[in-house]
Amino acid sequence: MDPAQTKEKILEAADVLFGELGFDATTTRDIAERSGVNKALIHYHFGAKDDLLEALLEGYYAKLGEALRGALGRSDTLAAQIEDLLDAYADFLAEHRSFTRIVQREVASGRHVARIVERTLPLFRLGVDWLDGSVRRMPKDFDAVQLLTTVYGLVVTWFTYGEVLKELTGKDPFSPAALAARKRHVRKVVGLLLAEVEGRT
Amino acid sequence: MDPAQTKEKILEAADVLFGELGFDATTTRDIAERSGVNKALIHYHFGAKDDLLEALLEGYYAKLGEALRGALGRSDTLAAQIEDLLDAYADFLAEHRSFTRIVQREVASGRHVARIVERTLPLFRLGVDWLDGSVRRMPKDFDAVQLLTTVYGLVVTWFTYGEVLKELTGKDPFSPAALAARKRHVRKVVGLLLAEVEGRT
DNA sequence: TTCGGAATTAACCAGATGGTTAAACCGTGT
DNA sequence: ACACGGTTTAACCATCTGGTTAATTCCGAA
DSSP states (O other), rough: HHHHHHHHHHHHHHHHHHHHTTTTTTOOOHHHHHOOOOOOOOOHHHHHHHHHHHHHHHHHHHHHHHHHHHOOOOOSSSSHHHHHHHHHHHHHHHHHHHHHHHHHHHHHSSSSHHHHHHHHHHHHHHHHHHHHHOOOOOOOTHHHHHHHHHHHHHHHHHHHHHHHHHHSSOOOOSSHHHHHHHHHHHHHHHHHHHHHOOSSS | OOOHHHHHHHHHHHHHHHHHHHHTTTOOHHHHHHHOOHHHHHHHHHSHHHHHHHHHHHHHHHHHHHHHHHHTSSOSSSHHHHHHHHHHHHHHHHHHHHHHHHHHHHHHHHHSSSHHHHHHHHHOOOOOOOHHHHOOOOOOOOOOHHHHHHHHHHHHHHHHHHHHHHHHHSSSTSSSHHHHHHHHHHHHHHHHHHHHHHHOO
């Protein structure tokens, strides 16, 4: 079989299983079984289990970067661009549910933080620089770090707590309607923040 | 030795280790070693490893409930009460760093969600009922579930991403000054939300 | 057809893991 | 002094873990 296919099948299985069970609770045997591939091939193609996770994250962040860059070119006005960005991010998280779970889980455990920071850092710096540059006089208590953390949490929390929300509300928080509602809410809240920050760009 | 002391020492070690390494990556031997207690005693006093986690969460939620109830009685006006509540929550998370990490981690993995939901549900229902009851006409896209998710994320994200923020900013996000700054920011944002919702209580 | 390197396989390994058990220990009430 | 219950201990166990290895299969180039 084409080794590229083999690698893809392994990554696919790892994606689902890491997302479902978590990195630790997933065994290389699980991955082998689910992907229909010999266990030794995982090590042959990717190296250690840690490296497999890294390869997976690599793919995720590449796709995420693509999605965000794509969103940026869509509109002209700043407000519209921000909305596009938020929507694209939410759509990405909705489409790659495992990603949120994996990142959240590993960040919470402090274990693969370095690798995640490594990929996030450029995006974060971009955001800070952009905010610092485009906002004339930041209101007290609304510096770039606070704002970015807030907006990030705004988008991500819905996905992190998806399972909890499902139990709590009895409805599927990932249905198209529910996702659309969350996106509207996020847009409104970010609008409020923007209005507050408003040294006018 | 007093068995109550033994149990406490085990819980203390589990608290630190679950928070630091995560539930899966922590072995019962780790806990035994750190608490200076024989490994078999963990099973004698708590049963399986899962049950130990449950006992730990039990204690956390009891303390959290206490902290939140305590905060509610402190002020008279609604706005002040909300601020007290947010502050108390943030203080609790700051004091029990492991708690955030454990909950976030287990929620993200979907593994012990049932137990966590069980404890969160009453608080959530309380919040929803209170919001629905006290707000005359909820603006579009600001229903109770959206608002609670947003405010929850607002508080929690800072702690969940503490390690990442440390790397990103180079400063300790849990220093008293940093925590105070985050609390001020959260208060301001929640103030904005409140002003928006404002059918006046 | 033959050769050689990449891909695949089954069998294997050392170490770790959660959990058990039977014996020892300890204070207390009789 | 003794017996008893709860507590503690060291040794043990079956199982699982990530990872390795030597042998085999596969396939395109010479």
